[in-house]
Amino acid sequence: MASLAAALAVVTPTRMELLKLKQRVNLAQRGHDLLREKMDALIIEFFEILRRIGAARAGALKQLSLAYRALSTCSAIMGTIETLQASKEARRELEVEISTRHVMGIVVPTLEVEKVERSALDRGYSLHTTSSVLDEASREFEKALGLLIKLAELEESGRAIAKELERTKRRVNALEYILIPRLRAALKFISMRLDEMERENFTRLKRIKAMLEAET
């Protein structure tokens, strides 16, 4: 934005300019109020998603630690090498459905899995050479993965909302503390100049009138 002084030097204090400025102040004020409503709404959304993230994290992390424990049991009973071998034989084709949702102009991803938990048969490792502890470990990790996928969706959404909230907050503040005060100051200045000019004009007219009357 050009410096206010320079701008004022160029703008002639006319009624026209005053009117245009008034319109700009109104637009800025309306814009500020609306963006502030958006900011308030985003704050509500932000806290709600934080709440959900907190819950999702607790659940996912608990399940993950169960999974690690089951895996360690499996390695202990079946053997580390055998467990590793089984993991190489397992079918590794999990697909996550990802699409985007729009929340108040923000793009957030949705992540969904149709079926993450499988039967021992479906997993792909040989059932003859493996033991049920492997099935346990696999199932616990499948459950964990399902929860983590949901968590990933929530955390990404949280980040997207936070970013938009920050942007909106900056706009609101720029309007409230910089633009609108400057516009109002300019408005006041021009208004005062116009009044001044009118007074000068009025005084001049009075003098002319007095001169004319003196001649008659």
Place this chain on the structure above:
Amino acid sequence: MSFKVAVIGDVDTATGFALAGASYVHVHIKKEETFAKLGELLAREDFGLVLITHRIAEELGAEFGWMLRTKKLLPVVLRIPDKTGYMPKVDELYELIKRTVGAKIVVRAEDG
């Protein structure tokens, strides 16, 4: 659209998620190697989610953060604990809240 899942972790993390069906797992040994792998995953169009352990993410340092900030929309990257449950001292989410809303407001969350 359907996407694959990748995991970057230690041997146990990789094994566990392979058993769960993750398409690709990388066992972290050397920093440069892991960086390269991560960069590759972030550039690909067929992966939708990358899980990486906190421990490794921390080891990768500031450049990891930069990669996250400059990556495209997908894949989503999620940090998870490894079997030791290690979590960094600085909770990224808490920092995000503080930065976005200001720590004071966190306590009065239900207020207007």
Place this chain on the structure above:
Amino acid sequence: MSVDRVLKFELSKLNVHLPMRRISLKEAMMSARPQVAARDGSTHIFKREELDLLAKIVPEAEWEMLRLPILIALDPKLGRGAARINGEAEVRAINQILEKESAGEELLIYRPEVAVIRRKLPTTTQYLFVPG
């Protein structure tokens, strides 16, 4: 002035997530994939569990009257922290959720209540920004 242009742009984006046409609760309940098309071309999907909740609290005779998504109108004229719900069926549904008595075609609710509504009906409600 470029600032004005940025402002106009931001304001034009405010309601772009809203649907071109809302659908009734009846339509949504009967559809296999209840959704609406938004102004920006995206598709907005209603979650089944929210529809089921609404179906439970709204008498079936009113399903045709209730339009989705329910709009939470944010109008600066109402003052900060206040929002408005319009529509008899919509008002009744919202009051049910908030466990309040009510009547009428218009309802004013306040920020904590907005939070409750958004928590219970995240996909079946949307914000509407009312320019002055």
